Amino acid sequence: MIAAKELARHFDVSKPWLQRTLAREPKRILRAVDGVTFDIPKGTTLSLVGESGCGKSTVARLVVGLYPPTAGQVLFEGKDLAAARAQPEMRRRMQMIFQDPYASLNPRWRVHDIVAEPIRAFNLVPDPAAQRERVAELLRQVGLSPLDGGKYPHEFSGGQRQRISVARALSSNPEFLVCDEPTSALDVSVQAQILNLMKQLQRDLGLTFLFISHNLAVVRQVSDRIGVMYLGRIVELAQSENLFLRPRHPYTRALMEAIPDLEMTGRSRTPVGGEVPSPISPPSGCAFHPRCPLANDRCRAEAPAMLDGVACHAVQEGRD
């Protein structure tokens, strides 16, 4: 359905040209995403997890065309994304659900107009009466009342707003949905409701998901496959259950260690030392080597390639 090939996105965060020239500083390039490859088969969910600033949201935005890639490409149904998005029919098939339910709905629009916006943009249901019926159906589908269409977003709670976002995203009958941390702004009980809603919609409508999250518990609930990101790269990509049962990359293992566990209360933990390095000047070789317990000289000199779902010299050499 959708594939990324060596996808990269760099941001120029240099000071203005004049200041930079006077101070004789080089350009500062932030490598938010630096060579990410994955594909998502139809009807499945790929999740990307990682710490803040590892580039997962940038991947989400690259995949729906909000940013043009610096290098590499995104293929939608085998076609280059920019070419695909030039056709409204292809654009209609991809939608995005955002993180902050308080910013993702225009505060001056009624819910009906918010949900109907994609329908109108693609002229899917030209007749106004039929359009109202379609919006009512969508609102029912996400567990709201059709009467809610006449209200403004501020009259809803965070969870309800996220349901409105889902209804809006579904209104153009998409096949591929990018969810950028759709539950991180909600409290835990509401998170579960939204996740169940999304899983149910996936079953009913055969949707394909790219799911971005920093919450491993959430990811475990929704994913078929999981990619672990660190500093703009995917370091491990595996089937969901395999990743949780047999994490291979040292970074993935460290993440698993950090999950609170009822049966293991009081056990001693080995925290990951150090901080996430700056994506402006990433470490040489493997980006994780300053924090990695298994790092050796090769790790410091040479970036590992993705082999068999994991990008780590130690694992590939059997040193783990």
Place this chain on the structure above:
Amino acid sequence: MNRVARFLDSDLFWSFRTSPMAVASALVALVCILGAVLAPWLAPHNVLDLASVDLMDAFKPPFTEAGWTLGSDDQGRDVLSAIMFGGRTSLLVGICAVLFSTVVGVTLGLTAGYLGGTVDALLMRMADVQLTFPAFLVALLVDGIARAALPQEVHERIALGVVVFAIGISTWPQIARTVRGSTLVERNKEYVLAARVIGLTNLRIMATHVLPNVLGPVLVIATLNLGLAIITEATLSFLGVGVPPTQPSLGTLIRIGNDFLMSGEWWIAIFPGLALVAMVLSVNLLGDWLRDALNPRLR
């Protein structure tokens, strides 16, 4: 609930109702506006009709004769009627100038903020240059150029337009900067991204999504600018470069009265001056109230 009922129930109206200053200035502003707009029907004399003006009526003192409440000027025109007709011109020029500068400012500010990059840099440097000239100087300059470049009869026909342009062009940068600032905040909000994901054009996103969300502060600035525009017009007219003598504004009346201020006929200048003060002050106080009422931190 219909729109009127919802408005009467809103926070804004409550804040208005409980602020005596706002109610008082709204009343004064309303009187000024009604008096100006309805001048042809309410005024005791039609001062624009030269045939009805009689030199024998000149220099009547105020409060002495029925029908001449505020006295008459050197030409025998009723001062009260002149104020009402003059207020009409002042208000017309003020409102048109504010509309003009608001439309230009909002358009340029929205474009600069939403598109960013070179367009933004270019438009904002233009605004900076514009801001380095005092508003009044720009207005004088535009008026002077129009006077020199256009033949007299053409200039007289479009004189009001020239004044509107001169005042409007000098205040757009303020609005453009405010709108640009709000646009920079709004354009990265997720509802704008959501609209971009479905491939709406920039123009459509700016008009339907960003614009309604950046207009709040513009309303306040526009109200405050109205007072400023009326004053600027009055100053220009006082100096004799504003509106043509065939359409006297409050500024023109004050200039005429100024000649007689020291010779005892004080009412010719003082009453138009008071009318100007009442109009501008009430509009300004309304603007101040609106600014506070729309500021969530002062709620």
